Amino acid sequence: MTEFFRIESPSFDPASGEARFPFTLNDLSFTEILTLPQGADAAAAASPNFAKLLGLTALVLGVSYYKLRAPLVIEAPTIPLTAAERAFVIDVYENGLGEFYARNALSRFGKLVLTAPDDTNERQPAMTLPERTLLPIGGGKDSLVSVDLLTHTGQQFTPFAVNPKGPIVTSVDAIGASPVYVTRKLDAEMIRLGQTEGYYNGHVPSTAINSMIASLCAVLFGYNQIALSNERSASEGNVVFDGRETNHQYSKSLGFELLIADTLSNATGGALKYFSLLRPYSEARIASLFTKETKFDSVFSSCNRNFRLNGNDGPLWCGECPKCHFVFLIFAPFMAKDRMLRIFGKNLLDDLANEQSFRELAGLTGQKPWECVGEILEAAACFYTLTRHADWHEAAVVRAVKADLFAQYGEEKLQRAMAECLTDSHDHHIPPALAAKVAAYAV
Template identity: 90%
Template sequence: MQRTALLPPRPQITYIVVKASELPVTEFFRIEAPSFDPATGEARFSYTLNDLRFTEVLTLPQGATAAAVASPAFQKLLGLTALVLGVSYFKLRAPFQIEAPGIPLTASERAFVIDVYENGLGEFYARNELARFGKLTLVAPGDAEERKPPVVLAERTLLPIGGGKDSLVSVDLLTHVGQQFTPFAVNPKGPIVSSVDAIGTAPVYVTRKLDPEMIRLGQSEGFYNGHVPSTAINSMIASLCAVLFGYNQIALSNERSASEGNVIFDGRETNHQYSKSLGFELLIADTLANATGGALKYFSLLRPYSEARIASLFTKQNKFDSVFSSCNRNFRLNGNDGPLWCGECPKCHFVFLIFAPFMAKQRMLEIFGKNLLDEPANEQSFRELAGLTGQKPWECVGEILEAAACFYTLTRHADWHEDAVVRSIKADLFAQYGEEKLQRAMAECLTDSHDHHIPPALAAKVAAYAV
């Protein structure tokens, strides 16, 4: 049974007319065959962009067996990881030709890579007004072996921790159903480290060192910059650790709301959260399964849930209240030394909004430090989240109608109905959507979807606990 999405009318998705910026056809991006040194745990990835050279280094935990390192599965995933990491360097000029002369690819792997470079970079193209959909060429040797021999992986789960509410709900779900898991993170800092400390389970950490010249050029005239599919990147890094250290599952914490796009650009819906979407999840899951002979599973444990439903599940425990944060200002490349919640960005506003119907007001104020719904300066941001003006923000926020439904609930909530933003938008909210539609939307937010990729036995256990 499939969930019928209650989305707002399409006019709320902005259409961008492409101003084609065509680069010289002689420009190219080359991805070299990567290397891995098990003695140091260093994986090195080299790239050439026209006359520029870059090297990125991953430092994985040491201790992998020689057999795991030499396995066709690890070697295949290492090559695919090089291709996916390459988006950070490719986007400096976004040429039409991608070359990977030392990385053999099957037909399905080619489709996967092109998807990462097209839809994964969709927001980057839209915001830089670059027409690239359907125009990229990938030159690489063929690999006739569509499915590698199976590897033996232990029945345990690698769980990426982002420091926000979602992965911590996954922690709670897996703990209560007795599923063994290990926290995983790339370049852990701030809320990630404090959340893992609160979890109390030894993590698997990977250090990622981007080429500093790429970062410098991204701020220079004549080069592009913008959003990359971080979930795709971190998922490929997680797959390397899964094969090296024996995990048969990578469990993401992506909600169903992540599949909703932001704008229509270059004839295609563009989604800030594309690599968190169900469509990409199915594509990468198939890619990882083929690379490991079916041994490695990849899925999102929270896919059945809306953001509002996840917020309601978070309220079941409070051990992470003082350590978690979904504010993206905590995850900049140059670090963050400010508060857990800035209170100014769309992400802070959205998380506050979806918690409000389910969490005691005093607990909310202790977490966020102030009432974000009682500050008139925030009204424009909240209006955009609810689809009352502008476009859906380029942030990891939920569905437009979901935000509107949460606002509707607050207009009838004793703790929140008198707050400045709630009072200000109430009339426009009712005029645009109508009470009946908002009531149905809230009910839909709290109804679990069957559109997910969770292994059936685990799905049944989680569903029983999450009632």
């Protein structure tokens, strides 16, 4: 039997706010449920724009179920797609699942077949959306820098999150604005099978998933912009597999941003904009901007151990993972040492147990970790700055890597790299008027 994965017809009940997404994988059936806030605009819920977005959301949510067997055939028999939308969906299933394929040694690039009815209407009718911004909050430093930028440029925004918990909730509380929250309930049988022999498991493009869910809320509750907080280093990949670069952060990359922005624009007749507010910046530049505001110091976290499906009751920062190490490294050149130690609880650069992890981040050994961390040269440049920093040059890890860092890169290259980290890029998709205001504040 040829294996297949089918996306069935999704449904939405405006009264309850419940959206249901059924899927079929060979002889298995699953249903995922989203619970959106009540009070959606009735006309928007009945619009062809929302119907289009609901179908596209079903296709993107499907990656979590598809990956159990990763068949070559994907079917969407009741969801009409334009040529551009087909390309978008294939991109999500090829590049969005790139890390999953690489880590499971599965060759899928260029081999997937998507069958769906043709939609010859390349652009949906225009709709009207109020000039408001929906801002996804992840609980980490990036989205909180976006909060600061939007606040100081006078932009009206609403925090948004899917399955909020831990640092997301405490960050939104500190923001002080009423949020839009969505509950996402994955099918329990899918989760069980993912831990069962004979089925695959692995990374999915969560930013793509949450962005599609955000688009549903933008249409139903009236927002004409979704502003992400993805930095320029998210476009750098991890390894080459199956003939192309594989990127843990693919759905945060500029290439994907442009693709999904075009998809959402066409689905709403040009009404809905999608962009990353932090795209001009390196991770180091974002860290420098974060130091302007202190009110989030005790509530934010970029440690992924706080965002597992089963929750986490531990500290905000584990201090052991590559994400903790990277964030500590990029904050160190810009933030007072006593403030750093209050945030992280200890000096992560003074523990030689962390040396291997820091070496991987700076490209001195191994490969770039499968984490949402910045560019290798950027990490090396921050280390270079610390070798000359009064607060950090004597730290055990800084001393341990210094000779190899200089030997591999040379001082001149590291100096140039640090200067480039602090130079803003013009390669972004921010609306021009907003970009000018943000650039003026972020000097």
